[in-house]
Amino acid sequence: MLRGFWKLTWVETKVFLREPLGVIGALLVPVVLFVVLGRSFGLGRAEAARVPPFNPAIFAALFIALGAVQSLVAIMSIYREGGILKRLRATPLSPVTILGSHVFVKLAFTVIGLGLLVLAGQRLFPGSMQVNMASFAAAVLLSTASILSMGFVIASIVPTARFAQPMGAALLYPMVAISGLFFPLDRMPIAVRVIANGLPTTHAVALMQGVWDGSGWGAHLGHAAALVAIAAACLALSSRVFRWE
Protein backbone atom coordinates (compact mmCIF):
# COMPACT_ATOMS: atom_id res chain seq x y z
CA MET A 1 0.00 0.00 0.00
CA LEU A 2 2.85 2.35 0.77
CA ARG A 3 4.57 1.70 -2.54
CA GLY A 4 6.29 4.87 -3.57
CA PHE A 5 5.84 6.59 -0.18
CA TRP A 6 9.50 7.35 0.48
CA LYS A 7 10.23 8.17 -3.13
CA LEU A 8 7.32 10.60 -3.26
CA THR A 9 8.24 12.06 0.14
CA TRP A 10 11.81 12.63 -1.00
CA VAL A 11 10.68 14.23 -4.26
CA GLU A 12 8.23 16.50 -2.42
CA THR A 13 10.97 17.48 0.03
CA LYS A 14 13.31 18.46 -2.79
CA VAL A 15 10.56 20.30 -4.62
CA PHE A 16 9.76 22.20 -1.42
CA LEU A 17 13.40 23.11 -0.81
CA ARG A 18 13.69 24.52 -4.32
CA GLU A 19 11.23 27.28 -3.52
CA PRO A 20 13.23 29.78 -1.44
CA LEU A 21 10.24 31.75 -0.14
CA GLY A 22 8.55 28.65 1.20
CA VAL A 23 11.67 27.55 3.03
CA ILE A 24 12.24 30.99 4.55
CA GLY A 25 8.60 31.12 5.64
CA ALA A 26 8.68 27.66 7.16
CA LEU A 27 12.06 27.73 8.87
CA LEU A 28 13.41 31.23 9.26
CA VAL A 29 10.42 33.45 9.96
CA PRO A 30 9.30 31.57 13.09
CA VAL A 31 12.81 31.79 14.55
CA VAL A 32 13.10 35.50 13.82
CA LEU A 33 9.66 36.06 15.29
CA PHE A 34 10.63 34.08 18.36
CA VAL A 35 13.80 36.06 18.84
CA VAL A 36 12.11 39.45 18.40
CA LEU A 37 9.20 38.57 20.66
CA GLY A 38 11.48 36.84 23.11
CA ARG A 39 13.45 40.05 23.53
CA SER A 40 10.42 42.28 23.87
CA PHE A 41 8.68 40.01 26.37
CA GLY A 42 11.77 39.51 28.44
CA LEU A 43 12.31 35.82 27.85
CA GLY A 44 15.33 34.54 29.75
CA ARG A 45 15.15 37.25 32.37
CA ALA A 46 14.06 36.61 35.92
CA GLU A 47 10.60 35.08 36.22
CA ALA A 48 9.14 38.25 37.72
CA ALA A 49 10.16 40.39 34.77
CA ARG A 50 8.19 38.26 32.30
CA VAL A 51 4.87 39.32 30.99
CA PRO A 52 2.40 36.59 31.80
CA PRO A 53 0.79 34.68 30.31
CA PHE A 54 2.16 35.22 26.83
CA ASN A 55 4.92 32.82 25.92
CA PRO A 56 6.91 33.60 22.75
CA ALA A 57 8.09 30.00 22.45
CA ILE A 58 4.52 28.70 22.33
CA PHE A 59 3.61 31.45 19.90
CA ALA A 60 6.50 30.55 17.61
CA ALA A 61 5.70 26.85 17.84
CA LEU A 62 2.07 27.56 16.95
CA PHE A 63 3.29 29.78 14.16
CA ILE A 64 5.31 26.88 12.78
CA ALA A 65 2.27 24.61 12.96
CA LEU A 66 0.03 27.15 11.23
CA GLY A 67 2.68 27.77 8.60
CA ALA A 68 2.70 24.05 7.87
CA VAL A 69 -1.10 24.05 7.52
CA GLN A 70 -1.10 27.10 5.26
CA SER A 71 1.55 25.53 3.11
CA LEU A 72 -0.36 22.24 2.93
CA VAL A 73 -3.57 24.00 1.92
CA ALA A 74 -1.70 25.97 -0.74
CA ILE A 75 0.04 22.88 -2.11
CA MET A 76 -3.17 20.87 -2.21
CA SER A 77 -5.03 23.60 -4.07
CA ILE A 78 -2.21 24.16 -6.54
CA TYR A 79 -1.83 20.43 -7.11
CA ARG A 80 -5.54 20.06 -7.57
CA GLU A 81 -5.82 22.97 -9.98
CA GLY A 82 -2.83 21.78 -12.00
CA GLY A 83 -4.21 18.26 -12.26
CA ILE A 84 -1.21 16.91 -10.35
CA LEU A 85 -3.39 15.19 -7.77
CA LYS A 86 -5.47 13.67 -10.52
CA ARG A 87 -2.39 12.45 -12.39
CA LEU A 88 -0.92 10.92 -9.25
CA ARG A 89 -4.22 9.24 -8.52
CA ALA A 90 -4.15 7.55 -11.91
CA THR A 91 -1.01 5.68 -10.82
CA PRO A 92 -0.86 2.74 -8.43
CA LEU A 93 -0.14 5.23 -5.62
CA SER A 94 -2.85 4.98 -3.00
CA PRO A 95 -4.61 8.21 -1.98
CA VAL A 96 -3.37 7.67 1.58
CA THR A 97 0.21 7.56 0.31
CA ILE A 98 -0.18 10.75 -1.72
CA LEU A 99 -1.64 12.76 1.17
CA GLY A 100 0.39 10.98 3.85
CA SER A 101 3.66 11.90 2.24
CA HIS A 102 2.68 15.59 2.26
CA VAL A 103 1.81 15.37 5.95
CA PHE A 104 5.11 13.64 6.59
CA VAL A 105 7.07 16.40 4.82
CA LYS A 106 5.21 19.07 6.79
CA LEU A 107 5.82 17.32 10.11
CA ALA A 108 9.49 16.85 9.25
CA PHE A 109 9.89 20.55 8.58
CA THR A 110 8.00 21.31 11.79
CA VAL A 111 10.61 19.34 13.70
CA ILE A 112 13.43 21.14 11.92
CA GLY A 113 11.80 24.53 12.56
CA LEU A 114 11.37 23.66 16.20
CA GLY A 115 14.99 22.54 16.40
CA LEU A 116 16.16 25.88 15.02
CA LEU A 117 13.94 27.66 17.49
CA VAL A 118 15.41 25.75 20.41
CA LEU A 119 18.95 26.39 19.22
CA ALA A 120 18.23 30.10 18.92
CA GLY A 121 16.60 30.12 22.34
CA GLN A 122 19.52 28.37 23.99
CA ARG A 123 21.99 30.82 22.53
CA LEU A 124 20.07 34.06 22.97
CA PHE A 125 17.95 33.42 26.07
CA PRO A 126 20.06 31.20 28.25
CA GLY A 127 18.09 29.56 30.98
CA SER A 128 14.78 29.92 29.19
CA MET A 129 14.82 26.54 27.52
CA GLN A 130 14.88 24.27 30.50
CA VAL A 131 12.04 22.21 29.25
CA ASN A 132 11.84 18.54 28.40
CA MET A 133 12.41 19.11 24.71
CA ALA A 134 11.35 15.63 23.60
CA SER A 135 8.10 16.04 25.45
CA PHE A 136 7.57 19.54 24.09
CA ALA A 137 8.42 18.46 20.54
CA ALA A 138 5.90 15.64 20.83
CA ALA A 139 3.27 18.18 21.93
CA VAL A 140 4.09 20.42 18.97
CA LEU A 141 3.95 17.47 16.58
CA LEU A 142 0.60 16.24 17.84
CA SER A 143 -0.72 19.80 17.66
CA THR A 144 0.58 20.24 14.12
CA ALA A 145 -0.86 16.92 13.01
CA SER A 146 -4.24 17.82 14.44
CA ILE A 147 -4.29 21.26 12.83
CA LEU A 148 -3.05 19.69 9.57
CA SER A 149 -6.05 17.40 9.55
CA MET A 150 -8.17 20.51 9.68
CA GLY A 151 -6.04 21.81 6.82
CA PHE A 152 -7.34 18.95 4.68
CA VAL A 153 -10.89 20.06 5.37
CA ILE A 154 -9.94 23.62 4.41
CA ALA A 155 -8.12 22.30 1.34
CA SER A 156 -11.32 20.55 0.33
CA ILE A 157 -13.43 23.69 0.42
CA VAL A 158 -10.95 26.10 -1.15
CA PRO A 159 -12.38 26.71 -4.63
CA THR A 160 -9.17 27.72 -6.41
CA ALA A 161 -5.49 28.08 -5.61
CA ARG A 162 -5.85 31.85 -5.51
CA PHE A 163 -8.22 31.58 -2.57
CA ALA A 164 -6.04 29.18 -0.64
CA GLN A 165 -3.90 31.75 1.13
CA PRO A 166 -6.62 34.27 2.11
CA MET A 167 -9.13 31.58 3.03
CA GLY A 168 -6.61 29.68 5.09
CA ALA A 169 -5.69 32.89 6.89
CA ALA A 170 -9.32 33.88 7.43
CA LEU A 171 -10.03 30.55 9.09
CA LEU A 172 -6.80 30.02 10.98
CA TYR A 173 -6.01 33.41 12.50
CA PRO A 174 -9.31 33.82 14.35
CA MET A 175 -8.67 30.36 15.73
CA VAL A 176 -5.37 31.59 17.11
CA ALA A 177 -6.98 34.71 18.54
CA ILE A 178 -9.30 32.66 20.74
CA SER A 179 -6.83 29.88 21.46
CA GLY A 180 -5.96 31.23 24.91
CA LEU A 181 -2.49 32.22 23.81
CA PHE A 182 -3.14 35.95 24.12
CA PHE A 183 -6.10 36.19 26.48
CA PRO A 184 -6.97 33.66 29.15
CA LEU A 185 -9.90 31.58 27.99
CA ASP A 186 -11.83 31.83 31.24
CA ARG A 187 -12.21 35.56 30.78
CA MET A 188 -13.94 35.14 27.44
CA PRO A 189 -17.70 34.96 26.89
CA ILE A 190 -19.15 31.51 27.22
CA ALA A 191 -20.06 31.30 23.52
CA VAL A 192 -16.48 31.99 22.51
CA ARG A 193 -15.25 29.43 25.01
CA VAL A 194 -17.53 26.77 23.57
CA ILE A 195 -16.27 27.45 20.07
CA ALA A 196 -12.68 27.58 21.26
CA ASN A 197 -12.97 24.19 22.89
CA GLY A 198 -13.92 22.66 19.57
CA LEU A 199 -10.83 24.00 17.85
CA PRO A 200 -7.48 22.23 17.71
CA THR A 201 -5.52 25.45 18.27
CA THR A 202 -6.99 25.90 21.75
CA HIS A 203 -6.00 22.42 22.86
CA ALA A 204 -2.66 22.76 21.11
CA VAL A 205 -1.86 25.92 23.08
CA ALA A 206 -3.02 24.35 26.35
CA LEU A 207 -0.98 21.20 25.79
CA MET A 208 2.16 23.02 24.66
CA GLN A 209 1.87 25.55 27.48
CA GLY A 210 1.33 22.81 30.03
CA VAL A 211 4.29 20.77 28.86
CA TRP A 212 6.42 23.91 28.67
CA ASP A 213 5.51 24.84 32.22
CA GLY A 214 6.87 21.54 33.39
CA SER A 215 3.90 19.31 33.94
CA GLY A 216 4.07 16.05 32.05
CA TRP A 217 1.73 14.79 29.36
CA GLY A 218 -0.17 12.94 32.05
CA ALA A 219 -1.58 16.21 33.36
CA HIS A 220 -2.92 17.17 29.93
CA LEU A 221 -4.34 13.97 28.56
CA GLY A 222 -7.66 15.72 28.07
CA HIS A 223 -6.14 18.17 25.62
CA ALA A 224 -4.15 15.45 23.91
CA ALA A 225 -7.30 13.36 23.56
CA ALA A 226 -9.15 16.37 22.15
CA LEU A 227 -6.43 16.88 19.57
CA VAL A 228 -6.62 13.22 18.56
CA ALA A 229 -10.41 13.34 18.43
CA ILE A 230 -10.40 16.50 16.29
CA ALA A 231 -7.84 14.94 13.96
CA ALA A 232 -9.95 11.79 13.64
CA ALA A 233 -13.10 13.80 12.98
CA CYS A 234 -11.38 16.03 10.41
CA LEU A 235 -9.80 13.09 8.61
CA ALA A 236 -13.13 11.29 8.50
CA LEU A 237 -14.80 14.42 7.17
CA SER A 238 -12.11 15.19 4.61
CA SER A 239 -12.07 11.61 3.37
CA ARG A 240 -15.68 12.29 2.36
CA VAL A 241 -15.37 15.82 1.04
CA PHE A 242 -11.77 15.97 -0.22
CA ARG A 243 -11.71 16.86 -3.91
CA TRP A 244 -8.98 15.47 -6.12
CA GLU A 245 -9.75 17.78 -9.01
Added chain:
Amino acid sequence: MPAIRHPGLGQNAREPRPFGTPIGERPVGLDVSHSADMPVPIISVGHLEKRYRSTLAVDDVSLDVREGEIFGLIGPNGAGKTTTMECVQGLRRQDRGTISVLGLDPHRDAAALRRRIGVQHQEAQLQKRIKVWEAMDLWSSLYSSVVDKDALLARLGLDTKRNAWFMTLSGGQKQRLFIALALIHEPEVVFLDELTTGLDPQARRTIWDLVRGIRERGTTVFLTTHLMEEAERLCDRVAIIEHGRLIELGTPEELVRKHCQQRTVVFTSDDAGAGERLAGIPGVRSATSSGATHTLAGEGDDFVTDVIAFVAREKIHVRGFRTEIPTLEDVFLKLTGHGIRE
Protein backbone atom coordinates in the same frame (compact mmCIF):
# COMPACT_ATOMS: atom_id res chain seq x y z
CA MET B 1 -4.62 -12.39 -40.18
CA PRO B 2 -3.78 -14.21 -36.96
CA ALA B 3 -6.43 -14.90 -34.38
CA ILE B 4 -6.55 -12.01 -32.00
CA ARG B 5 -6.26 -12.84 -28.36
CA HIS B 6 -7.88 -11.00 -25.55
CA PRO B 7 -4.99 -10.17 -23.27
CA GLY B 8 -7.26 -9.32 -20.41
CA LEU B 9 -8.92 -12.69 -19.94
CA GLY B 10 -7.74 -14.94 -17.18
CA GLN B 11 -5.23 -14.37 -14.43
CA ASN B 12 -1.73 -13.29 -15.40
CA ALA B 13 -2.70 -13.43 -19.00
CA ARG B 14 -0.13 -10.83 -19.85
CA GLU B 15 3.09 -12.22 -21.17
CA PRO B 16 6.35 -10.41 -20.89
CA ARG B 17 6.81 -8.76 -24.20
CA PRO B 18 10.19 -7.59 -25.38
CA PHE B 19 10.26 -3.83 -25.81
CA GLY B 20 9.33 -3.07 -29.36
CA THR B 21 7.88 -6.38 -30.44
CA PRO B 22 5.43 -5.67 -33.23
CA ILE B 23 1.88 -6.69 -32.65
CA GLY B 24 1.83 -9.63 -35.05
CA GLU B 25 4.84 -11.29 -33.47
CA ARG B 26 3.64 -11.35 -29.92
CA PRO B 27 4.00 -14.64 -28.16
CA VAL B 28 0.69 -16.43 -27.96
CA GLY B 29 -0.17 -17.79 -24.56
CA LEU B 30 -3.39 -18.44 -22.71
CA ASP B 31 -5.71 -17.66 -25.46
CA VAL B 32 -9.29 -17.43 -26.20
CA SER B 33 -9.38 -17.48 -29.95
CA HIS B 34 -11.86 -15.51 -31.89
CA SER B 35 -12.50 -15.35 -35.53
CA ALA B 36 -10.44 -12.73 -37.25
CA ASP B 37 -13.39 -10.69 -38.36
CA MET B 38 -14.78 -10.31 -34.85
CA PRO B 39 -11.88 -9.26 -32.66
CA VAL B 40 -12.66 -9.12 -28.98
CA PRO B 41 -12.47 -5.51 -27.86
CA ILE B 42 -9.83 -4.27 -25.42
CA ILE B 43 -12.29 -1.69 -24.18
CA SER B 44 -16.00 -2.23 -24.23
CA VAL B 45 -18.45 0.47 -23.24
CA GLY B 46 -22.17 -0.20 -23.19
CA HIS B 47 -24.93 2.38 -22.71
CA LEU B 48 -22.71 4.62 -20.60
CA GLU B 49 -24.45 7.45 -18.81
CA LYS B 50 -22.90 10.09 -16.56
CA ARG B 51 -24.69 13.02 -15.02
CA TYR B 52 -23.29 16.10 -13.25
CA ARG B 53 -26.16 17.41 -11.19
CA SER B 54 -28.72 18.34 -13.82
CA THR B 55 -26.42 18.07 -16.83
CA LEU B 56 -26.30 14.84 -18.75
CA ALA B 57 -22.60 14.77 -19.69
CA VAL B 58 -22.60 11.34 -21.30
CA ASP B 59 -25.81 9.98 -22.73
CA ASP B 60 -26.09 6.33 -23.73
CA VAL B 61 -22.64 5.94 -25.28
CA SER B 62 -21.63 2.49 -26.53
CA LEU B 63 -18.34 1.72 -28.24
CA ASP B 64 -15.60 -0.87 -28.54
CA VAL B 65 -11.88 -0.31 -28.90
CA ARG B 66 -9.95 -3.10 -30.61
CA GLU B 67 -6.51 -4.37 -29.84
CA GLY B 68 -3.68 -2.49 -31.50
CA GLU B 69 -5.69 0.34 -32.97
CA ILE B 70 -5.68 4.07 -32.41
CA PHE B 71 -9.23 4.91 -31.48
CA GLY B 72 -10.29 8.54 -31.34
CA LEU B 73 -13.17 10.10 -29.50
CA ILE B 74 -13.81 13.33 -31.36
CA GLY B 75 -16.09 16.25 -30.80
CA PRO B 76 -16.12 19.83 -29.59
CA ASN B 77 -15.03 20.90 -26.11
CA GLY B 78 -17.62 19.96 -23.55
CA ALA B 79 -19.10 17.17 -25.65
CA GLY B 80 -18.40 14.52 -23.02
CA LYS B 81 -15.17 13.08 -24.43
CA THR B 82 -13.10 13.49 -21.30
CA THR B 83 -15.88 12.30 -19.03
CA THR B 84 -16.29 9.17 -21.12
CA MET B 85 -12.55 8.55 -21.08
CA GLU B 86 -12.27 9.12 -17.34
CA CYS B 87 -15.09 6.67 -16.67
CA VAL B 88 -13.19 4.13 -18.75
CA GLN B 89 -10.00 4.83 -16.76
CA GLY B 90 -11.89 4.33 -13.51
CA LEU B 91 -11.34 7.92 -12.36
CA ARG B 92 -15.08 8.57 -12.44
CA ARG B 93 -17.96 6.31 -11.73
CA GLN B 94 -20.68 6.12 -14.31
CA ASP B 95 -24.32 6.48 -13.31
CA ARG B 96 -25.41 3.82 -15.72
CA GLY B 97 -23.98 1.41 -18.25
CA THR B 98 -21.18 -1.12 -18.37
CA ILE B 99 -17.46 -0.67 -18.93
CA SER B 100 -14.87 -3.36 -19.39
CA VAL B 101 -11.18 -2.63 -19.97
CA LEU B 102 -8.82 -5.55 -20.55
CA GLY B 103 -11.56 -7.71 -19.06
CA LEU B 104 -11.56 -5.65 -15.86
CA ASP B 105 -14.18 -3.45 -14.25
CA PRO B 106 -12.49 -0.03 -13.99
CA HIS B 107 -14.06 0.66 -10.64
CA ARG B 108 -13.99 -2.68 -8.90
CA ASP B 109 -10.57 -3.65 -10.25
CA ALA B 110 -9.12 -0.13 -10.16
CA ALA B 111 -5.80 -1.16 -8.65
CA ALA B 112 -5.24 -3.98 -11.13
CA LEU B 113 -6.26 -1.79 -14.04
CA ARG B 114 -3.95 1.09 -13.10
CA ARG B 115 -0.94 -1.18 -13.48
CA ARG B 116 -1.93 -2.09 -17.02
CA ILE B 117 -2.99 1.25 -18.48
CA GLY B 118 -1.08 4.46 -19.09
CA VAL B 119 -2.79 7.84 -18.97
CA GLN B 120 -2.17 11.41 -19.96
CA HIS B 121 -4.68 14.01 -18.79
CA GLN B 122 -5.84 17.13 -20.53
CA GLU B 123 -3.91 20.26 -19.53
CA ALA B 124 -2.10 18.38 -16.81
CA GLN B 125 0.81 19.74 -14.82
CA LEU B 126 3.43 18.29 -12.55
CA GLN B 127 5.15 19.84 -9.58
CA LYS B 128 6.73 23.01 -11.00
CA ARG B 129 10.17 22.25 -9.67
CA ILE B 130 10.31 18.51 -10.18
CA LYS B 131 13.10 17.47 -12.53
CA VAL B 132 12.39 15.30 -15.55
CA TRP B 133 14.48 12.42 -14.25
CA GLU B 134 12.84 12.67 -10.81
CA ALA B 135 9.39 12.32 -12.32
CA MET B 136 10.56 9.33 -14.35
CA ASP B 137 12.20 7.85 -11.27
CA LEU B 138 9.10 8.34 -9.11
CA TRP B 139 6.79 6.85 -11.71
CA SER B 140 9.03 3.89 -12.35
CA SER B 141 9.13 3.11 -8.64
CA LEU B 142 5.37 2.60 -8.73
CA TYR B 143 5.31 -0.29 -11.16
CA SER B 144 6.86 -3.71 -10.85
CA SER B 145 8.26 -3.80 -14.36
CA VAL B 146 9.38 -0.77 -16.31
CA VAL B 147 11.21 -0.01 -19.52
CA ASP B 148 14.68 1.48 -19.80
CA LYS B 149 14.02 5.07 -18.72
CA ASP B 150 16.94 6.61 -20.59
CA ALA B 151 16.00 4.86 -23.82
CA LEU B 152 12.41 6.06 -23.44
CA LEU B 153 13.52 9.65 -22.82
CA ALA B 154 15.77 9.46 -25.86
CA ARG B 155 12.97 8.08 -28.00
CA LEU B 156 10.82 11.05 -26.96
CA GLY B 157 13.64 13.52 -27.53
CA LEU B 158 13.92 14.46 -23.85
CA ASP B 159 17.36 13.05 -23.11
CA THR B 160 18.91 16.51 -22.96
CA LYS B 161 16.22 17.68 -20.54
CA ARG B 162 16.83 15.12 -17.80
CA ASN B 163 17.82 17.72 -15.22
CA ALA B 164 15.36 20.42 -16.24
CA TRP B 165 12.57 21.52 -13.92
CA PHE B 166 9.10 20.77 -15.22
CA MET B 167 8.21 24.48 -15.27
CA THR B 168 11.05 25.23 -17.68
CA LEU B 169 9.87 22.79 -20.35
CA SER B 170 8.03 23.94 -23.46
CA GLY B 171 4.46 22.82 -24.08
CA GLY B 172 5.59 20.10 -26.46
CA GLN B 173 8.25 18.87 -24.06
CA LYS B 174 5.75 18.70 -21.22
CA GLN B 175 3.41 16.62 -23.33
CA ARG B 176 6.25 14.33 -24.35
CA LEU B 177 7.14 13.89 -20.70
CA PHE B 178 3.53 12.94 -19.98
CA ILE B 179 3.70 10.44 -22.81
CA ALA B 180 6.88 9.04 -21.28
CA LEU B 181 5.19 8.72 -17.89
CA ALA B 182 2.23 7.02 -19.52
CA LEU B 183 4.50 4.51 -21.27
CA ILE B 184 7.01 3.82 -18.52
CA HIS B 185 5.43 0.52 -17.41
CA GLU B 186 4.64 -0.75 -20.92
CA PRO B 187 0.91 -0.48 -20.55
CA GLU B 188 -1.43 -2.45 -22.78
CA VAL B 189 -3.65 0.56 -23.39
CA VAL B 190 -2.66 4.22 -23.41
CA PHE B 191 -5.18 7.01 -22.90
CA LEU B 192 -4.32 10.38 -24.38
CA ASP B 193 -6.68 13.26 -23.68
CA GLU B 194 -6.32 16.31 -25.95
CA LEU B 195 -2.67 15.57 -26.32
CA THR B 196 -1.73 18.32 -28.74
CA THR B 197 -4.06 21.12 -27.69
CA GLY B 198 -2.14 24.36 -27.47
CA LEU B 199 0.93 23.08 -29.31
CA ASP B 200 2.38 24.64 -32.42
CA PRO B 201 2.09 22.67 -35.69
CA GLN B 202 5.68 21.45 -35.54
CA ALA B 203 5.36 20.07 -32.02
CA ARG B 204 2.02 18.55 -32.99
CA ARG B 205 3.57 16.62 -35.87
CA THR B 206 6.32 15.31 -33.62
CA ILE B 207 3.69 14.04 -31.18
CA TRP B 208 1.69 12.41 -33.97
CA ASP B 209 4.75 10.45 -35.03
CA LEU B 210 5.27 9.35 -31.45
CA VAL B 211 1.69 8.17 -31.12
CA ARG B 212 2.00 6.15 -34.33
CA GLY B 213 5.16 4.69 -32.82
CA ILE B 214 3.17 3.59 -29.77
CA ARG B 215 0.74 1.71 -31.99
CA GLU B 216 3.56 0.13 -33.96
CA ARG B 217 4.86 -1.33 -30.72
CA GLY B 218 1.55 -3.08 -30.29
CA THR B 219 -0.07 -0.83 -27.69
CA THR B 220 -3.69 0.14 -28.09
CA VAL B 221 -4.27 3.89 -28.04
CA PHE B 222 -7.52 5.54 -26.96
CA LEU B 223 -7.41 9.30 -27.52
CA THR B 224 -9.68 12.30 -27.55
CA THR B 225 -9.26 15.34 -29.74
CA HIS B 226 -11.24 18.25 -31.02
CA LEU B 227 -8.84 18.59 -33.95
CA MET B 228 -10.32 16.87 -36.96
CA GLU B 229 -7.03 16.89 -38.81
CA GLU B 230 -5.43 15.07 -35.91
CA ALA B 231 -8.19 12.47 -35.86
CA GLU B 232 -7.99 11.98 -39.60
CA ARG B 233 -4.22 11.56 -39.69
CA LEU B 234 -3.85 9.47 -36.57
CA CYS B 235 -6.92 7.40 -35.86
CA ASP B 236 -7.80 4.01 -37.28
CA ARG B 237 -11.37 4.52 -36.11
CA VAL B 238 -13.20 7.47 -34.64
CA ALA B 239 -16.36 8.04 -32.68
CA ILE B 240 -18.01 11.42 -33.05
CA ILE B 241 -19.61 12.61 -29.86
CA GLU B 242 -21.73 15.68 -29.30
CA HIS B 243 -23.83 16.81 -26.35
CA GLY B 244 -22.89 13.54 -24.67
CA ARG B 245 -24.29 11.39 -27.45
CA LEU B 246 -22.34 9.25 -29.84
CA ILE B 247 -23.56 10.23 -33.24
CA GLU B 248 -21.30 8.24 -35.56
CA LEU B 249 -18.54 5.66 -35.45
CA GLY B 250 -16.22 4.21 -38.07
CA THR B 251 -12.95 4.71 -39.91
CA PRO B 252 -12.41 8.28 -41.13
CA GLU B 253 -12.70 7.09 -44.77
CA GLU B 254 -15.95 5.25 -44.07
CA LEU B 255 -17.48 8.28 -42.45
CA VAL B 256 -16.44 10.58 -45.25
CA ARG B 257 -17.75 8.17 -47.89
CA LYS B 258 -20.99 7.67 -46.02
CA HIS B 259 -21.82 11.27 -45.24
CA CYS B 260 -19.94 13.44 -47.66
CA GLN B 261 -20.31 12.27 -51.22
CA GLN B 262 -19.58 15.73 -52.53
CA ARG B 263 -16.48 16.17 -54.65
CA THR B 264 -15.29 19.55 -55.77
CA VAL B 265 -13.06 20.13 -58.79
CA VAL B 266 -11.36 23.47 -59.29
CA PHE B 267 -10.01 24.39 -62.75
CA THR B 268 -8.02 27.26 -64.03
CA SER B 269 -8.58 27.70 -67.74
CA ASP B 270 -8.21 30.69 -70.08
CA ASP B 271 -10.39 29.13 -72.80
CA ALA B 272 -13.29 31.37 -73.66
CA GLY B 273 -16.55 29.85 -72.53
CA ALA B 274 -14.84 27.12 -70.57
CA GLY B 275 -17.09 27.83 -67.62
CA GLU B 276 -20.33 27.19 -69.52
CA ARG B 277 -18.97 24.10 -71.23
CA LEU B 278 -17.78 22.63 -67.95
CA ALA B 279 -21.10 23.36 -66.30
CA GLY B 280 -22.71 21.12 -68.90
CA ILE B 281 -20.97 17.97 -67.63
CA PRO B 282 -23.56 15.45 -66.50
CA GLY B 283 -23.57 15.11 -62.72
CA VAL B 284 -22.50 18.67 -61.98
CA ARG B 285 -24.56 19.93 -59.06
CA SER B 286 -23.24 23.43 -59.06
CA ALA B 287 -20.79 25.42 -61.10
CA THR B 288 -19.33 28.80 -60.35
CA SER B 289 -16.80 30.81 -62.25
CA SER B 290 -14.66 33.67 -61.13
CA GLY B 291 -12.36 34.94 -63.85
CA ALA B 292 -10.31 32.02 -65.09
CA THR B 293 -11.14 29.86 -62.07
CA HIS B 294 -14.07 27.47 -62.36
CA THR B 295 -15.42 25.41 -59.50
CA LEU B 296 -17.56 22.34 -60.12
CA ALA B 297 -19.29 20.34 -57.45
CA GLY B 298 -20.79 16.91 -57.87
CA GLU B 299 -21.33 13.71 -55.99
CA GLY B 300 -19.78 10.30 -55.87
CA ASP B 301 -16.44 8.72 -56.64
CA ASP B 302 -17.11 8.70 -60.39
CA PHE B 303 -17.61 12.44 -60.58
CA VAL B 304 -13.93 13.34 -60.74
CA THR B 305 -13.33 10.70 -63.45
CA ASP B 306 -16.25 12.02 -65.46
CA VAL B 307 -14.90 15.55 -65.31
CA ILE B 308 -11.41 14.49 -66.39
CA ALA B 309 -12.81 12.45 -69.27
CA PHE B 310 -14.95 15.40 -70.40
CA VAL B 311 -12.04 17.83 -70.29
CA ALA B 312 -9.88 15.46 -72.33
CA ARG B 313 -12.62 14.80 -74.87
CA GLU B 314 -13.46 18.47 -75.31
CA LYS B 315 -9.78 19.41 -75.45
CA ILE B 316 -10.22 22.21 -72.93
CA HIS B 317 -6.90 23.82 -72.15
CA VAL B 318 -6.37 23.55 -68.39
CA ARG B 319 -3.71 25.53 -66.54
CA GLY B 320 -4.52 24.29 -63.08
CA PHE B 321 -6.57 21.45 -61.66
CA ARG B 322 -7.25 20.29 -58.17
CA THR B 323 -9.87 18.27 -56.38
CA GLU B 324 -11.23 18.88 -52.95
CA ILE B 325 -12.18 15.73 -51.11
CA PRO B 326 -14.24 16.13 -47.99
CA THR B 327 -12.63 15.58 -44.62
CA LEU B 328 -13.83 14.57 -41.19
CA GLU B 329 -14.37 18.25 -40.57
CA ASP B 330 -17.01 18.23 -43.33
CA VAL B 331 -18.55 15.09 -41.88
CA PHE B 332 -18.79 16.79 -38.53
CA LEU B 333 -20.32 19.89 -40.06
CA LYS B 334 -22.85 17.79 -41.93
CA LEU B 335 -23.82 15.70 -38.90
CA THR B 336 -24.08 18.49 -36.37
CA GLY B 337 -24.92 21.48 -38.50
CA HIS B 338 -22.04 23.48 -37.10
CA GLY B 339 -18.26 23.57 -37.20
CA ILE B 340 -16.25 22.01 -34.42
CA ARG B 341 -14.73 25.25 -33.17
CA GLU B 342 -17.96 27.18 -32.91
